[in-house]
Amino acid sequence: MKISVIIPVYNAEKYVTQAVESALQFDEVAEVILIEDKSPDNALEVCEKLAKTHDLRVKLLQHPDKGNHGAGESRNLGMRNATCEFIAFLDADDFFLPNRFDAEKEIFKKPEVDGVYGAIGVHYHSEKAKEQFYHIYQEKLTTVYQPHPPKDVFPGLIGLRGSFGLFSVDGLTIRKSALEKMDALMKTDLKLHQDTDFLMRLAFYANLYPGILDKPVAVRGVHESNRISQVDSGKIKPASTRVLLWNHLKNWAEKEPNMPKDELLHITRMHRSFEIANSSFLRKWGMILKYLATDFRSIRSGLYNINFRKNLFS
Incomplete structure (x- = not known):
């Protein structure tokens, strides 16, 4: 080897x-x-x-x-x-x-x-x-x-x-x-x-x-x-860097012909959750209300992630 x-x-x-x-x-x-x-x-x-x-x-x-x-x-x-x-x-x-x-x-x-x-x-x-x-x-x-x-x-x-x-x-x-x-x-x-x-x-x-x-x-x-x-440590805002990461993953997953639907949907929801965490106060709460009404799992996906929870109320 x-x-x-x-x-x-x-x-x-x-x-x-x-x-x-x-x-x-x-x-x-x-x-x-x-x-x-x-x-x-x-x-x-x-x-x-x-x-x-x-x-x-x-x-x-x-x-x-x-x-x-x-x-x-x-x-x-x-x-x-x-x-x-x-x-x-x-x-x-x-x-x-x-x-x-x-x-x-x-x-x-x-x-x-x-x-x-x-x-x-x-x-x-x-x-x-x-x-x-x-x-x-x-x-x-x-x-x-x-x-x-x-x-x-x-x-x-x-x-x-x-x-x-x-x-x-x-x-x-x-x-x-x-x-x-x-x-x-x-x-x-x-x-x-x-x-x-x-x-x-x-x-x-x-x-x-x-x-x-x-x-x-x-x-x-x-x-x-x-x-x-x-x-x-929060000196660089984690949510902003992870929005870019999950956006990359979402764009790749959407183009990958063998991507299972449930995995694509989860990646999309993770991207949404970090977009919410990185948004301004008013837009953040508007997005939270939107996804609570239309796609609660986008919020739930983020709540599983400690970095989302840290930035949700920042």
């Missing part, structure tokens, strides 16, 4: 060495692909040093124009240049744990398996970060709560099956051939949640199996400048 690990790098000079070394601990990792995305710090110099030190296993890429294109397009560049049969993902401020590929080595022996997902934990890179964000992440696992067959993963991730849980790209390993089943790689016009959009669409097209769900196989690094932590 040979694996390409894709690491997008932006403003991560303090953390990327740990990320790379955590991937290189595995004999199965044949290459680590760093995609440096015009960082404002000294991340490029750190990446150049890593590529020189580990010249046979660490590859450094930049976008053709040497510009900043975001994590989605950086991961796309990595996926297009990966040479191994299997691909794993890692953010530059996160790191793998020693059990990262234990389940994958067995599960991928079955040819029908397109991907394996596992749980990730939390690491606070500083006491200040812990003070700021511990109330959000605590020591929780990001995981799917119990094993499910592949056919249940997509409806589970979109929330159609109630309490399902989540997995992160840091805990995902896929066959490179699985990408050929998808309509597109990561959507580059989404500034946030490109990975969530990618995981949901991947789950629709590919056979994804559970790996280790009850303990972490990788760790999310939390620090003061995490963009997703800014969203989770």
Whole structure:
């Protein structure tokens, strides 16, 4: 089993060495692909040093124009240049744990398996970060709560099956051939949640199996400048970013000829619910009254989501 690990790098000079070394601990990792995305710090110099030190296993890429294109397009560049049969993902401020590929080595022996997902934990890179964000992440696992067959993963991730849980790209390993089943790689016009959009669409097209769900196989690094932590803490309004995510998913689902009607309807209702949460006060309550009278499930879809509930009365 040979694996390409894709690491997008932006403003991560303090953390990327740990990320790379955590991937290189595995004999199965044949290459680590760093995609440096015009960082404002000294991340490029750190990446150049890593590529020189580990010249046979660490590859450094930049976008053709040497510009900043975001994590989605950086991961796309990595996926297009990966040479191994299997691909794993890692953010530059996160790191793998020693059990990262234990389940994958067995599960991928079955040819029908397109991907394996596992749980990730939390690491606070500083006491200040812990003070700021511990109330959000605590020591929780990001995981799917119990094993499910592949056919249940997509409806589970979109929330159609109630309490399902989540997995992160840091805990995902896929066959490179699985990408050929998808309509597109990561959507580059989404500034946030490109990975969530990618995981949901991947789950629709590919056979994804559970790996280790009850303990972490990788760790999310939390620090003061995490963009997703800014969203989770409310400094960036979560509803507005999720309106864009669910609008993307709705547009894709409407064009997908094999999309079941109940799943399309649920995606539409989730989009509506976040539109409500992100609306001005008068429009919000007008939409609530409209959907209470015509489509109560659009409201109920949102009430299942903690981020909708946080923003409903803001």
